[in-house]
Amino acid sequence: MTVLPADGLSRAAGSPDPSHDQWQSLVEGVLRRSGREVTGTAAVEALSTALGDGLTARPLYTSDDVSPDPGFPGFAPFTRGSGATGNTLGGWDVRQRHAMTDPARLNEAVLGDLENGVTSLWLAVGGPDGVPVSGLERALDGVHLDLAPLALDAGDAFEPAVRELLGLFEARGVPKEAVRGSLGADPLGQAARTGAEPDGDSVIRWARRCAREYPGLRALTVDALVHHEAGGSAAQELGLSMATGVAHLRALTAAGLTVQEACGQLEFRYAATADQFLTIAKLRAARRLWARVAEVCADASAGAQRQHVVTSPVMMTRRDPWVNMLRTTLACLGAGVGGADSVTVLPFDHAVGLPDAFARRIARNTSTILMEESHLARVIDPAGGSWYVERLTDELAAAAWSFFQEVERAGGAAAALRSGMVRERLAATWEARSQDLARREEPVTGVSEFPDACERPLEREPSPARRPAGGLPRVRRDEAFEALRARSDRHLAATGSRPKVFLAALGPASVHSARASFAANLFLAGGIEPVHEPVSVDASTAAAALAATGATAACLCSGDALYAEQAGAVAAALKDGGATQVLLAGRPAGHAGVDTHVFAGCDVVAVLSSVLDSMGVA
Numbered sequence: 001m002t003v004l005p006a007d008g009l010s011r012a013a014g015s016p017d018p019s020h021d022q023w024q025s026l027v028e029g030v031l032r033r034s035g036r037e038v039t040g041t042a043a044v045e046a047l048s049t050a051l052g053d054g055l056t057a058r059p060l061y062t063s064d065d066v067s068p069d070p071g072f073p074g075f076a077p078f079t080r081g082s083g084a085t086g087n088t089l090g091g092w093d094v095r096q097r098h099a100m101t102d103p104a105r106l107n108e109a110v111l112g113d114l115e116n117g118v119t120s121l122w123l124a125v126g127g128p129d130g131v132p133v134s135g136l137e138r139a140l141d142g143v144h145l146d147l148a149p150l151a152l153d154a155g156d157a158f159e160p161a162v163r164e165l166l167g168l169f170e171a172r173g174v175p176k177e178a179v180r181g182s183l184g185a186d187p188l189g190q191a192a193r194t195g196a197e198p199d200g201d202s203v204i205r206w207a208r209r210c211a212r213e214y215p216g217l218r219a220l221t222v223d224a225l226v227h228h229e230a231g232g233s234a235a236q237e238l239g240l241s242m243a244t245g246v247a248h249l250r251a252l253t254a255a256g257l258t259v260q261e262a263c264g265q266l267e268f269r270y271a272a273t274a275d276q277f278l279t280i281a282k283l284r285a286a287r288r289l290w291a292r293v294a295e296v297c298a299d300a301s302a303g304a305q306r307q308h309v310v311t312s313p314v315m316m317t318r319r320d321p322w323v324n325m326l327r328t329t330l331a332c333l334g335a336g337v338g339g340a341d342s343v344t345v346l347p348f349d350h351a352v353g354l355p356d357a358f359a360r361r362i363a364r365n366t367s368t369i370l371m372e373e374s375h376l377a378r379v380i381d382p383a384g385g386s387w388y389v390e391r392l393t394d395e396l397a398a399a400a401w402s403f404f405q406e407v408e409r410a411g412g413a414a415a416a417l418r419s420g421m422v423r424e425r426l427a428a429t430w431e432a433r434s435q436d437l438a439r440r441e442e443p444v445t446g447v448s449e450f451p452d453a454c455e456r457p458l459e460r461e462p463s464p465a466r467r468p469a470g471g472l473p474r475v476r477r478d479e480a481f482e483a484l485r486a487r488s489d490r491h492l493a494a495t496g497s498r499p500k501v502f503l504a505a506l507g508p509a510s511v512h513s514a515r516a517s518f519a520a521n522l523f524l525a526g527g528i529e530p531v532h533e534p535v536s537v538d539a540s541t542a543a544a545a546l547a548a549t550g551a552t553a554a555c556l557c558s559g560d561a562l563y564a565e566q567a568g569a570v571a572a573a574l575k576d577g578g579a580t581q582v583l584l585a586g587r588p589a590g591h592a593g594v595d596t597h598v599f600a601g602c603d604v605v606a607v608l609s610s611v612l613d614s615m616g617v618a
Contacts, residue, residue: 023060051278051392052433053235053399061387067394070284073380074304077291079284079393081339082304086380091371092335093342095151095308096364099124100354101464103135111142113360117368120149120181122344126157128464133160137168146174149181151221151267151308151342155193158185159202180216182267182308188244188413189223192230192422195470198414200248204255207265211257218306219265220248227422228271229313230472231430234282234396239403240422241268242289243413249297259299268305271312272331272340277392279334280383283307285397287339289404309340316351317478319485320446321458324348325362332366336376337383343367351476353460423472430475437477438605447478448604451524480605481525484612488527491617498529499615500551501583504574505536506558506566512536515585516557522598523555526608530555539569543577553611555583555598556591568592581614583607 028043038046047059071077074084096118100106110121123139124130130153131139140150145168154161162183169179183206187198207219224241232240245266252262270286272279287305294303311331316324325348335343345366347359355363371377383389410416417423436442443449476482491499501523505512520530531549534541546554554574556567563586571582571593584594591597598607 020060020062027059051275052233052429053396055235055392055395055399057277057388057392061391063387065387065391067387067390070288070381070384070390070393076295076300076303078287078304079291080381080384082287082306082341086339087336087341087377088380091377092340092367093119093149094364094367095120095122095342095344096360097122097124097153097310097344097346099129099463100131101129103131103138106131106135106139107141109357109360110139112357113364114143114148116361117364120151120342122151122153125152125154125161127155130154130157133157133164136161136164140168145169145172146178149216151182152184154184155190158183162206176213177215179214182218182221183210185220186223188247188417189221189226191414191471192226192417193471197418200251204251207252207262208255208257211261211265218267221267221269221308222248223269225269225271225310225313226472227426229474230423230426231314231433231475232426233429234278235399235403236426236429237270238282238286238289238396238400239407240413241270241286242293242400242404243407243416245290246293246408247413249293253297259294259297260302263294263299263302263304266306267308269308269310270340271314272309272335272338272343273312273315274327274330276330276334276337277383277389278396279309279331280338280389281392281396283309283335283338283340284381284383284389284393285400288393288397289400292401307340308342308344309335309338310344311335311346313346313350313474314476316346316348316476317444317447318351318482319478320452320455321348321352323446324350325366328363329366329370333370333374333376336367336370337381339381349458349460351478352458353463356460426472434480435603438480438603439601440604441601442477444477444481447481448525450521453524453529484526484605484608487612487617498527499612499617500529500531500549500553501611502546502549502551502554502574502579503530503532504542504545504554504556504570505532506538506556506570507536507562509535511562512558515559518600519555519557519583519585519598522604523608523611525604526612528553528608528611537570538566539573542570542573546574546577546579552579552615553581553583554579555585556594557585560586560589563589563591567594581611583611 024043028039031038031043031046044058049057051057070079073081073086094117096113098106098109126133152161185203187200187203191198203220210217210219222241222245224237227240228237248266249262252265253259290305291303294300311328315327328345332343332345345363347355347363349355349359407413407416410421440448488498503516503519505516516532523530531551534545537545556570574582581595582593583596583598584591585598587599588597596607
């Protein structure tokens with residue numbers, strides 16, 4: 001006798017494959033047991049995840065999810081990689097960023113990095129956070145310039161920085177054909193950062209010189225980080241990078257360069273986030289989109305996009321910064337699997353201040369472990385062929401191309417920036433995302449979820465980096481919760497204790513524990529200390545228990561049945577005992593005497609801000 005599994009599907013060899021309808025029926029059964037009566041496509045939608053840009057990640061993909069042929073690595077449309085061998089020969093380029101003003105300290109840092117796994121350098125030059133142009137020679141003392149490619153981030157100091165760097169190459173006898181790297185000119189990106197008008201005349205001159213004399217040196221960087229850091233979505237980041245790239249392409253070809261030469265002067269810079277699949281799809285889509293641009297320009301072979309990928313500054317947190325190591329590892333994995341040519345892993349203390357030697361070591365070793373121990377670079381486009389990744393690549397490319405066309409209709413990248421269109425669209429995207437962050441629908445571990453109540457602040461030398469006024473804003477995922485925690489810190493400094501909330505638990509622990517734990521985690525996200533002592537209270541003991549804690553806010557925690565019986569009386573007792581605000585852990589249900597409810601999906605930032613206001617915490 002054959003015994004079938006509980007789901008009725010035989011596992012025997014030769015049995016028919018289960019159908020999509022059978023799988024969907026199982027999904028409906030699981031959801032039904034969890035209290036959700038949904039059928040058909042609604043059951044699949046219940047397990048789907050919104051990704052932004054109108055994209056959705058479904059719970060299951062099959063061979064029916066048809067996507068365009070991605071081709072082969074090294075051939076148009078370059079979806080699977082710009083080069084035929086991918087990163088299999090030596091792994092991706094490990095590019096460390098350095099932003100120091102002291103040439104001697106910078107020299108010590110770059111030599112330490114190059115001796116321990118870093119393969120290229122990304123240097124801030126000039127400005128408040130960069131080494132002075134006059135100090136570049138000292139900063140690069142002992143660096144083998146023919147072996148270590150350099151990428152500059154010089155901003156307004158571009159012209160003198162380039163002259164100084166090329167002079168160093170010549171003084172040290174480095175042949176022009178051995179020079180590799182990027183001059184980092186980014187006139188449109190600089191305009192986005194500062195609000196000033198872009199000036200590309202000198203950049204064009206240097207691009208023409210690089211094309212003639214320095215075959216391994218690229219003059220321009222299409223830096224999409226500025227749009228990512230202003231709150232842009234993945235499709236907006238890609239669309240604006242295409243618009244910026246096309247603007248540069250027009251200027252370069254107008255100056256006499258061929259399409260092949262002009263494309264060879266561009267390096268594209270993107271952000272990698274902890275959403276590894278979205279990062280993989282974004283990099284694959286970026287190559288496909290740029291290949292389409294080159295095809296329209298009548299030279300499809302010129303569309304092999306060179307990508308420099310940086311782990312997202314937006315996702316980095318100041319609280320519990322150790323978690324940033326996990327975020328950057330996932331981001332680096334996504335960048336590597338996505339086919340990035342160069343990867344910069346920001347140190348875990350990047351958001352706190354100037355990274356120290358330990359943080360830089362962890363950053364560079366992240367790539368080393370993924371390449372040498374996890375062997376990520378041994379296979380070209382390892383995510384290729386995944387029905388999910390291929391479909392996500394296709395959908396993201398379509399959304400990005402649509403936004404690119406919108407920017408072009410507005411007059412191009414410069415005109416869209418000048419008119420305020422770019423600022424408005426990115427701000428709208430960030431506003432919507434901020435609501436998800438405030439409701440913890442996009443959780444930030446260690447900040448909005450599972451904060452460390454006993455965390456000791458990480459001390460770092462302050463970073464001098466500041467974005468000039470007038471340009472696009474720079475946002476972080478943690479900023480709303482960071483503001484709440486800062487209020488708590490000021491209260492601690494002034495009074496010696498954190499703001500407190502009394503968890504007034506009703507009934508036995510088996511009834512109130514789940515909601516008490518939920519409430520405690522929620523209040524800690526705002527730097528408010530939850531006090532759960534005694535374990536349980538009622539209307540006769542609540543006021544005395546509140547007074548013993550010294551708190552002026554209280555939160556009822558229990559089950560719905562006990563709320564119906566006791567919530568009103570206990571809330572009244574708490575207010576009589578001096579509570580200025582009484583909250584309840586659970587959804588609103590007409591509870592008398594309760595001022596605010598806290599529940600999954602509520603606006604946590606608004607609730608915590610209101611509680612701190614009621615306590616007089618500035």
